Amino acid sequence: MIRSDVLKALIPVISDHFTVCNIGLPSQEMHMMDDQPTNFYMLGTMGLSSSIGLGLALAQKQKVISIDGDGSVLTNFGTLPTIANNVADNFILLIIDNGSYGSTGDQPTYAGQKTSLAAVASACGCENVVECQAEDAVETMKAALASDKMTIIVCKCESGNIPVPVITMDPVVIRDRFMTEMAKRNA
């Protein structure tokens, strides 16, 4: 399974929750397969999906899932200690770890070599870290959602991409419909 297969399998489970979709192909794939007001698409700013998601989770009560990638977590490694030390039980960080920078041509990342992101997250103090294979992503996500505990999921999958169109939505429209839905559910 490649990342788009993992997302496709997860959509029935995560579609109704607020998601922060990582820059590049993860956002484009979510946009193509399941465009929702609850999806926040990052059109720029590599690395900050987990930080945006943490800020969202700390600010309000709805569950928030940050869909991140191994390359992006490597870019913003400082996020893991911050997450560990500011526990938000409505926050799930899903790191889809395909061992490559998928959006830029599948160049290998260190996470696909010696570096274990699950071990790093644990070492940073994150308490509920689950590493799973792509085939187990749905069950792992269901368990994380049911636990009501902040959870870091490192989902290992194969490298590879499908053709997807770029997102042409205006960023303020993306943000506004996301915030409107968020305010509605928190009302």
Place this chain on the structure above:
Amino acid sequence: MSVDDKIVQDFVNNKVELVTTVPCKQLAGVIDKIDACKDIYHIPSNKEDEGMGICAGAFMGGKRSAIIMQNTAIGVTVNTLATLTQYYRMPLPMLISYRGELGEPVACQVEMAVHTKAILAQLNIPTYHFHHEDDVAELDKILQYTFMCNKPVAILTDASFWKGY
């Protein structure tokens, strides 16, 4: 009232409920007060762009936020300011220690000081410079302005303002 207390009071009066910080010696006092303030959730960041991401999330979750940081970090947050805070039109008060100005003992700090205002100007970020202690009186209006226009706004605070560093 001390400058530190005034800053925290202005944040609270403007309903800033989450503040992220990356420390600077000049900012140590105000960071302590932020940490002690029961109305503000203080979340230290490891890097300023990370902090700006947290602030973006807090804003979309319905809470006003702010970042406290050093001017050297303007050099590492240009992309985040342009492609997140500005692109999605989000408010972000940035209380920034302006190292490398008069009274600075560390020569290297001057190297980023000479670029600070130029980078902020290039980004079209409204920029205020607190040099005298009384300048803090404007902070309340600057915060109102920031949340009115949904832009990042820089408040540079130099060593003269802090009465040393």
